[in-house]
Amino acid sequence: MLLRSLGTGVSGLKNFQTYLDVIGNNISNVSTTGFKKGRINFEDMFNDNVQNASTGRNAIQVGLGSQTGSIDNIVTNGVVNSTGNPYDVAINGEGYFQVSDGTNKFYTRAGDFKLNDVGELVTSQGYSIDGVTGNFNGLSSFTIASDGTITGVNNDGTPATGLGKINVYVFNNPAGLEKIGNSLFQVSGNSGGAVPATGVGTSTKIQQGALEGSNVDLTDEMTSLIEAQRAYQANAKTITTADQILQTLVQLKQ
Structure with missing residues (x-):
């Protein structure tokens, strides 16, 4: 029993350290543009069956602690804040921008775009944005519509x-996307593939001169x-407590 309680306590320490x-x-990341907060879920570990259940008698089981079941991405929308910068773009609704480093495709909600040295609209990392094909050099102004x-x-x-x-993509399970840093996500085996979003301009809108804030609530x-x-x-x-009881048992012989 004492060894079980020690192991159970250790499992709890490990879990709440992860928490x-x-x-x-x-x-x-409370101020990180487009950040999606994480949420940890615990589950109990297997039980030690002291006695199996029988007719008219419940099983006698002793739990052996807890473990981390999952850490989910909570993909609710953050607040869209106006910035006045024409290169800032927010998605008001579901979906992600698709960006590329030339080889791999990634997805992001962070629309803090800018021009590179040749006048192309790119991400902060210099990645190209799916659907943007023109050069912005020589423009006196430009407008990005809600679609x-x-x-x-x-x-x-x-x-x-x-x-x-600018194209927007959705996933069957956006919470299954994997974070890879730099406010980027990549497709995983549980997210499903990227699908072009429908209803862009109506149920989902592109908003120029604004950025989506983090969905972290500091109070929570x-x-x-x-x-x-x-x-x-x-x-x-x-x-x-288990250690103190073990110490007491050891001292019984003295």
Whole structure:
């Protein structure tokens, strides 16, 4: 029994250390554009069957602790804040921008775009944006419509052509996307493939001059932080109590 309680306490310490890691990451990204917070889920480990169930008698089982079942991406939308910067683009609704480093495709909600040295609209990492085909050098202004269509005016006052349309993609299970850093996601075996979004311009809108903020709620995170701290302390107390009982048993011989 004592060894079981020690192991159970250790499993709790490990789990709530991971819980604190998840909370810390959420809090550190409270101001990260397009960030999607994580949520940890626990599940119990297998039980030690002291006696199996029989007719008229329940089984006698002793639990052996807990383990991390999953860490989910919570893909609810963040608040869209106006920036006034024409290169900033937010998705108001579901979906992701598709970007590429020339070889691999990634997905992001962070629309803090900019021009590179040759006048192309790219991400902060210099990745190309799916659907954007034109060059923005020589434009006096440009507009991105709610459906992603880009129109512009040349310096001589003539309409610019061939600027493209920012495409938006959706997934059957967006929570299954894997984070790879730099506010980028990649397709996983559980996310499903990228599908061009329907309803862009109506149910989902592209908003120029705005950015989507993180969906982290500091009030929730601080509450979870207190919960994780107390649970960690309680599991540590389980270990110290078991240690004290072991010490008592050892001293019986003295």
